[in-house]
Amino acid sequence: MSENISEKKAHVIVLSNEKGGTGKSTISMHLAIRLMQEGFSVATFDLDGRQGSLSKYIENRKKFCTQQNLHLPIPDHTRVYLEENPYLITQARENLSSQILQKKNNYDAIIIDTPGTKNYLFEESHKYADTVITPISDSLIDLNVIADIDYQTGRVLKPGPYSNFIWDIKKYLATQNKPYLNWIVCGNKLSNYKSKNKTAIFSHLERLSKLYGFRLFPGLKDRVIYKELFLEGLTVLDLNNDRLKCKMTVSHIAAKREITALAEFISPE
Numbered sequence: 001m002s003e004n005i006s007e008k009k010a011h012v013i014v015l016s017n018e019k020g021g022t023g024k025s026t027i028s029m030h031l032a033i034r035l036m037q038e039g040f041s042v043a044t045f046d047l048d049g050r051q052g053s054l055s056k057y058i059e060n061r062k063k064f065c066t067q068q069n070l071h072l073p074i075p076d077h078t079r080v081y082l083e084e085n086p087y088l089i090t091q092a093r094e095n096l097s098s099q100i101l102q103k104k105n106n107y108d109a110i111i112i113d114t115p116g117t118k119n120y121l122f123e124e125s126h127k128y129a130d131t132v133i134t135p136i137s138d139s140l141i142d143l144n145v146i147a148d149i150d151y152q153t154g155r156v157l158k159p160g161p162y163s164n165f166i167w168d169i170k171k172y173l174a175t176q177n178k179p180y181l182n183w184i185v186c187g188n189k190l191s192n193y194k195s196k197n198k199t200a201i202f203s204h205l206e207r208l209s210k211l212y213g214f215r216l217f218p219g220l221k222d223r224v225i226y227k228e229l230f231l232e233g234l235t236v237l238d239l240n241n242d243r244l245k246c247k248m249t250v251s252h253i254a255a256k257r258e259i260t261a262l263a264e265f266i267s268p269e
């Protein structure tokens, strides 16, 4: 990913899906730490301020580092709350836009974690996206937001609401002299076993990638380690730090490889 984000202005990566619980916040955190370990400066935004998963993850990391007198990379983080008053939404959109633009001038990468439902913060953030990463599990229920498929015949009936949204964003970006949006659909929480269901989903995704213009990252497996590190604010990338005295298992090493591979996959070449 080095070439893309080493330019002066930050490369903006938006994690999104109009579907809850697919791994947006977990992947946001891991990517932020991965890029910082590579020497890039990173700012993060949590646009799901009410839930605040990414914000809490980063707060936990700060606390843990202070308690343990540890020096781990921590991104410059902004938590954004949804404005409920309809009269103030225009102003709130502008505020978000100027916060992103300001960080764009000062960091190599910006990672934006979004809520699982569309709102004005969700929409506004995509206007700055260079890369959109869409985590998706190996469950047919997740595929629904990408496309409506007749599973008897395999025919794609119509794009799902989220693909329609990304299409609109692509059109908008084209009017802003950004003809290319690097859209990546990333399998997450994938079962360890080869199943008919998983094979079917990935073959649908392969076809959809050509139809709707995304690149398919094979994915991150369902690993308990992704769930265990939240309270300390750690990621699988921190575990080989000598001070943590953590015994790396095969699964930890594999998880680290998955995240590293995703960070590398961001560069389209």
Ligand SMILES: Nc1ncnc2c1ncn2[C@@H]1O[C@H](COP(=O)(O)OP(=O)(O)OP(=O)(O)O)[C@@H](O)[C@H]1O
Pocket: 019, 020, 021, 022, 023, 024, 025, 026, 027, 048, 051, 053, 114, 115, 116, 188, 189, 190, 220, 221, 222, 223, 224, 226, 227
């Ligand atoms: N690869 C993985 N393996 C195992 N558990 C995972 C993995 N990725 C995420 N999880 C777990 O899945 C749950 C949902 O993840 P996360 O909060 O990152 O999703 P989200 O898309 O941000 O959710 P929301 O839409 O609610 O914001 C969490 O408990 C998280 O620890």
Ligand SMILES: [Mg+2]
Pocket: 024, 025, 026, 048, 053, 054, 113, 114, 115
């Ligand atoms: Mg989240």
